[in-house]
Amino acid sequence: MPINPSGTDSGKAQRFREAALPHLDDVYTLARYLLRNADDAEDAVQECYLRALKHFDSYRGPAMKPWLFAILRNVCRAEFARRSSSPTTDIDELPDDAAQAPLWHEAPETPETQMLRQRDASAVRKLVTALAEPFRETFVLREIHNLSYREIADIVAAPVGTVMSRLARARAMLRTAWMAEEEQKT
Amino acid sequence: MTCDEAEILLHALIDGELDAGHTRDVEAHVASCPRCAAALADYREMSKAIAGADLRFAAPPELRRRIEAALPQALPQASAPSRRSMLRGFAMGSAVSALAATGLVAIVLRNDDEQRILSEVVTAHLRSLQAGHLIDVVSTDQHTVKPWFNGKLDVSPPVVDLTAQGFTLIGGRLDYVDARSIGAVVYRRRQHIINLFVAQTANTEHRPAKMETMQGFNVRRWSEQGMNFWAVSDIGPDELAEFGDKFEATLKSNAAG
Numbered sequence: 520m521p522i523n524p525s526g527t528d529s530g531k532a533q534r535f536r537e538a539a540l541p542h543l544d545d546v547y548t549l550a551r552y553l554l555r556n557a558d559d560a561e562d563a564v565q566e567c568y569l570r571a572l573k574h575f576d577s578y579r580g581p582a583m584k585p586w587l588f589a590i591l592r593n594v595c596r597a598e599f600a601r602r603s604s605s606p607t608t609d610i611d612e613l614p615d616d617a618a619q620a621p622l623w624h625e626a627p628e629t630p631e632t633q634m635l636r637q638r639d640a641s642a643v644r645k646l647v648t649a650l651a652e653p654f655r656e657t658f659v660l661r662e663i664h665n666l667s668y669r670e671i672a673d674i675v676a677a678p679v680g681t682v683m684s685r686l687a688r689a690r691a692m693l694r695t696a697w698m699a700e701e702e703q704k705t
Numbered sequence: 706m707t708c709d710e711a712e713i714l715l716h717a718l719i720d721g722e723l724d725a726g727h728t729r730d731v732e733a734h735v736a737s738c739p740r741c742a743a744a745l746a747d748y749r750e751m752s753k754a755i756a757g758a759d760l761r762f763a764a765p766p767e768l769r770r771r772i773e774a775a776l777p778q779a780l781p782q783a784s785a786p787s788r789r790s791m792l793r794g795f796a797m798g799s800a801v802s803a804l805a806a807t808g809l810v811a812i813v814l815r816n817d818d819e820q821r822i823l824s825e826v827v828t829a830h831l832r833s834l835q836a837g838h839l840i841d842v843v844s845t846d847q848h849t850v851k852p853w854f855n856g857k858l859d860v861s862p863p864v865v866d867l868t869a870q871g872f873t874l875i876g877g878r879l880d881y882v883d884a885r886s887i888g889a890v891v892y893r894r895r896q897h898i899i900n901l902f903v904a905q906t907a908n909t910e911h912r913p914a915k916m917e918t919m920q921g922f923n924v925r926r927w928s929e930q931g932m933n934f935w936a937v938s939d940i941g942p943d944e945l946a947e948f949g950d951k952f953e954a955t956l957k958s959n960a961a962g
Contacts, residue, residue: 530910532777537907543772547764561768568772582818640758647760661720662755668722686720687713694747 535575539568542584545664546591552659553595555648563598567591585666589674592656646696654689661686706734711741719748823926823935825882827919830900830937833878833889839898840876840891850877854888860932862888862903865955872899872948892948899938899948906933914949916942925949929956 546567550560567590571578578586650658653675660671668686672679706714711734717723718731735742833839842853851864857879866874871894878889882902892899912928923945925936936952938945 534908534910536773536776537909540769540772543764543769544761547768548761551762560762561765564764564768565772565775569775572776640760643755643758644760647755662752663760668717668720683713683717687716690716690748690751691712694744694751697751698747 531575532572535572538583539571539575539587542587543568545584546587548663549588549659550591550595552648552663553592553652553656554598559598563591563594566594570594582670584664585670585674588660588664588666592674642700646693646700649696650689650692654685654692657682657685658689658693706730708734708738708741711735711738712744715741715745716748719745719752822883823917823919823924826902826924826935826937827922829880829882829887829889829902830898830922831920833880833891833900834898839878841878843876845874845876847874850874850890853877858886858888858905860888860903860905862890862901862932863956863959864890865952865959867892867948867951867955870951870955872951894938894940894944894948897938897940899936899940899945901952902935902937904933906931914946916946918942927953929953 543564547560547564550563550567551557554560554563567587571587571590574590647655647658647662656675657671660666660674661668666674668679668682671682675682677685711731714723714727714731715735718728723731735745842850844850844853845868847864847866851861854862854864854877862877864874864877868874872892873894874890875893876891878891880887880889880902882904885904888903890901890903892901906928908928909931910928911930914925914927917924917926922937922939923942925934925942925945925948927934927949934949936945936949938948940948
């Protein structure tokens, strides 16, 4: 079955440009959080778009953003594998109850919520970036990209239940770190 | 419900992913458990702060430029060599297993989405057949129906007269598909109604017609000139195909004339 009836590469490139480029900021944002490094993120996004274009013929349907995210994630995993000698951990190698999660300790009891005040973006970014994988990935897909549990599950190739427990862990860790920072300020 | 269960489920509550039964359970637990209530309040506050903080990054212009430059250019003559050089670039990446996985994702999502829109279109067709819902502007004159859409939609649906070909234009309607307004041009073939739904799309490529069947209705779907078309009717697929062919042909000759 001919997938590309126009048969021209320029037509394909044009369709790809219109479908994929509007998501560039989103893809770049995810790359920044996954790789925690601006240069690596740029390389990964570029590689992601090249791979996406190559496989655009077999892509159908309007859910472009999750498709790009899934490709980006694979690019990032390859990047982790490449620098496996470094202490960075592969997204998928951490068990869900990873004890080494740096921000995790028992949440202190607090009846008040006023500790969680509005703060500037860079401070929040820092807290989110400090989350361990795979919790950071799930958290970013949910809180920054507003994807549904189902979409996240498809992207990270895990059951919805796993997405839920990762998200719960991510938020618990963030809450602890958030409040610890508030205490330091006061 | 225990605190352990609530600890997971209250996130689904915040995210609006919980069904009604579990929502009641979690809310009942939170009402009786100060610890979980405090956690829920904190998480809600956090989500609000995060939503307000804008944690996105803007892609550097240089990155955008590099990606643009790597795409084949829009001139057909120039595309062949640039494509070949680009494929050489791709050959460097080993992405076979990775792409098998993403392909799967894309297929699942695509089916979900296309099926969903298809089913919405059929539902809109069914709704239109209920008394008084079929037509907002009643006219057999294309020069009345077409201007009626002006200003009501972000696309001006093409309206062509196919009476001579056996399909009578009877009017137009605004409908609602895929969470937005969509134009419907209504035709009649004997006692059968054909709804032609027209929606704008960013994709300007011609996509050839595809015939599908859902809930006993036939749907002929195609894309042209930046618009998606769905013709829905209970007439047979051969007649619906004839309608589509004649519509496209008339549209083309109108454009040429």
